[in-house]
Amino acid sequence: MKTKQHNLNIKRKLLALLMVALGISNSWAQKDNYSTFYYQRASMFEKLSVDSTDIVFIGNSITNFGEWSELLNNSHVKNRGISGDRTTGLYNRLHTILPGNPMKIFLMIGINDLEHGASVDSVVQGIIHIAERIRNESSQTELYVQSILPVNDKLGKFPKHTSKGIEIIEINKRIKSYCQKNRIMYIDLYSRFKNEDDERMNQKYTNDGLHLKGSGYLLWSSIIREFIED
Template sequence: MVDNKFKKGLLIASLSLNVLFILFFIGKRFYYSHWSLFHHVKLDRWSEYLKSKPDTGEIIFLGTSITEGFPVKKEFNNPKVKNMGFAGSISENGIQVIKRLIYRRPQKVFLEFGVNDFKYHISADTVKSNLITMIDIIKAKSPNTKIYVQSVFPTNIDSLNNKIVNYNKEAESICLTKEATFINLYPDFLKGNKIDSDLTIDGTHLSTTGYFNWRRLIDKYVN
């Protein structure tokens, strides 16, 4: 009798863990597919930007928190450079924001997506498909906009870097096919097989020196 109760308890515990596991991934997908619902403060920045009059020659940076932390106006000394990166963004969010801003017909768009996708175990095929969609939307709605796809930066996690290296190669091929400019930043942030500790604050996000390095590498594309 005790043995049967113990087995029943183990079964209930196992089923409960499986249900929680499934709910976790459902919740995570809901969070990232309805990303804007959870970022009200940042939506104020979006609202202010979208209500503003489009600048001739506008240059827009889109991406994750890595982009959000990039003081682009200061670094490039150009008021037409706009930072619309948002923490937590995945490539699917890139599609959403491009649909909202492409009517402004910017001169240039710089994309930085992928690291969060891989952290959240989103497949590389999905990220590649989303990249293709982003490029296609820009070309269809604003054909004169120049598209710059920046590689995913390295991290301090080997397993993550393996995925990033493979994706960056595929992204470069996509850009070649789609006539977009691919900027491979990955090698210039490496020390050994991981991100240079002088260029990061936590193994993913960039330090002041990291942002200086980024600006140095892409200045010719921005200005």
């Protein structure tokens, strides 16, 4: 019994050393901490194809809820958002997208990481991990990194998300800098959705301080349309 436990401990240590050598943290190796909905939707994406003519939207519920193909009047647009998703969850399912070498990818992710207590540094690093994997595994894909949207804590809903306004500003600042240094297109949605006189999301576009109403999706699609059609 002791020998078996000893061997198991050795295997665990070797795995930990391998993960360190590959630059993988425990959080990035963890795969079993997502919602039932995550696995339901991710399993569907396992069965659906992506090819080089496609424009793929990836992210969390804010992406998930958009009827992108209709909003952009483009049958090549595919929605791969999952409600509740985080940077680790998105990273772990890129294998269902990247082998198809899509024409373009539009990325927005990070707010749910903050809701789960992640630091600004962790969220920024998570977004960078995703961007670098896309560039390494699908080099012909045009990547568009979209800012995290502002939130509004005055509506009394989703307090763990809507209390993160300061963190969102800092993440967007760092991600913009990363994109500029690495010649990745950064799309500033944040400034178009916030109030003129403060940093909260304009209530024209939300009724819960986090998710978008139809008017919000119309604004979003109007901002990115030029990148879809170029």
